[in-house]
Structure formats: C-alpha cells, structure tokens
Amino acid sequence: MEHKTLPDNADLGQLRAQAKELRRAHAGGNPAALARVQAVLPDRKPEIPLRDAQLVIAREHGFDGWRDLSAAVVAQQSGGRDLNRWFAVELNNGTWDLIDNGLSEQSPRAEQEQALYAAYASTYHWMLAGTVANHGRGEHLIASVAVATGLLDVAGRHADRCAELIAEHPAAFEDWDRAFCAEALARVASRKGSRDAGQLRAEAQRLAEAVENPEDRRICLERLAVPPW
Numbered sequence: 001m002e003h004k005t006l007p008d009n010a011d012l013g014q015l016r017a018q019a020k021e022l023r024r025a026h027a028g029g030n031p032a033a034l035a036r037v038q039a040v041l042p043d044r045k046p047e048i049p050l051r052d053a054q055l056v057i058a059r060e061h062g063f064d065g066w067r068d069l070s071a072a073v074v075a076q077q078s079g080g081r082d083l084n085r086w087f088a089v090e091l092n093n094g095t096w097d098l099i100d101n102g103l104s105e106q107s108p109r110a111e112q113e114q115a116l117y118a119a120y121a122s123t124y125h126w127m128l129a130g131t132v133a134n135h136g137r138g139e140h141l142i143a144s145v146a147v148a149t150g151l152l153d154v155a156g157r158h159a160d161r162c163a164e165l166i167a168e169h170p171a172a173f174e175d176w177d178r179a180f181c182a183e184a185l186a187r188v189a190s191r192k193g194s195r196d197a198g199q200l201r202a203e204a205q206r207l208a209e210a211v212e213n214p215e216d217r218r219i220c221l222e223r224l225a226v227p228p229w
Contacts, residue, residue: 091122
C-alpha cells in the first residue's frame with residue numbers, strides 16, 4: 001500500500017467525511033473501495049463500521065491509527081488557534097459519528113466509554129471556549145450518549161440541565177435547540193416508562209415540526225425517528 005504524507009491543509013472534518021464516503025462505497029461494492037479496505041483489513045465483512053473506514057484513511061496517510069492521524073492534524077493546524085474550541089468541535093463531531101453509527105447498549109464497551117468520555121470532554125472544552133448555547137448542546141450530547149447506552153439516570157440529569165440552561169437563557173438558544181432538548185427529555189422518559197412520556201414526545205414532535213429552517217427541521221425530525229424509545 002502506498003503511504004501518503006499529511007497535506008499542508010489537512011482538515012479532520014474532511015478526513016472524517018472521506019472515511020464516511022469510503023464506508024458507503026465499500027458497502028455498495030465499489031471495486032476501488034473494496035481494494036482499499038482489503039489492503040488494510042483483509043478479513044473485513046461487506047459492511048464495515050466507521051472506525052474501520054477511519055483506520056483505512058489513517059493508514060493511507062502513513063499513520064498507525066485514527067488517533068495518531070488526528071493528533072498529527074492538531075499539531076499541524078493548532079498554531080495560533082483556540083485549542084479548547086478545536087477540541088470541543090472535533091470531540092462533538094466524533095461523538096455524533098458514533099451515535100449515528102448505531103451506538104447502543106450492545107456496542108462494544110470500549111466504544112460506549114469512548115462516546116461518553118468524548119461527550120464530557122467536548123462539553124468541558126465548550127464551557128471554556130464557547131457560549132451558554134454551546135454548553136447546553138453539550139449537555140444534550142451527553143444525554144444522547146447516555147440514553148443510547150442505557151445510562152438513564154445520567155441521561156436524565158444532563159437532559160434536565162440542558163432544559164435548565166434554555167430556561168435561564170432563552171435568547172441564547174435556537175428553535176432547534178429547544179426541539180433537541182425536548183427530544184432528549186422525551187426519550188429518557190420513554191426509556192424509564194414514565195407516565196408523561198407520551199406527552200413529552202408529542203411536545204418534542206411539535207417543536208421539531210415548528211423549526212423554521214427546513215434543513216434544521218429535517219435533522220430534528222430524523223433524530224426523533226431514531227431508536228431507542
């Protein structure tokens with residue numbers, strides 16, 4: 001396999017997008033994608049998880065793994081930048097990748113732990129470098145990881161904190177923030193079997209449908225449709 005050097009303008013978001021595209025192409029039977037994955041992971045099944053696609057991207061750039069590649073990008077691009085903000089964004093994006101990739105109570109324990117700790121770390125960095133809205137979104141992220149992995153008490157605590165921040169600083173948040181927070185509260189209530197779960201889910205649906213921007217509305221509605229409930 002040909003090893004590549006890290007480009008001068010390396011961007012972890014673009015590299016992550018490349019990994020997602022490789023995963024889709026591999027699942028679709030694209031010969032080039034199959035060959036790339038085979039060169040790194042000869043025993044992989046027809047559908048690979050995102051972490052395997054990320055490993056392939058890392059190896060193609062000459063690194064042992066995704067973590068090493070990420071560290072190299074940070075080292076290259078961090079000059080004069082706000083590292084707290086950088087880590088907040090990257091940890092947030094990486095955690096949502098895990099959630100969107102089907103994070104659940106059946107996921108490997110290491111993957112569950114990675115998602116939870118990354119969500120906490122992202123929120124910590126946002127508290128240092130961001131706004132109250134960033135903090136609230138971090139609370140929602142932690143709640144989303146926790147409810148997906150069955151940590152319902154943890155999920156409830158952080159969903160409640162998200163709601164508290166919105167109530168205390170209403171002007172700081174967008175309409176989609178309110179929809180996402182309502183989704184988290186409803187999801188926790190549903191998983192716990194609370195009496196008001198149906199009412200909370202209906203409120204989350206109402207807020208999602210009321211989001212003004214069409215793309216934001218689509219994302220909120222798609223999030224509501226994702227299990228577990």
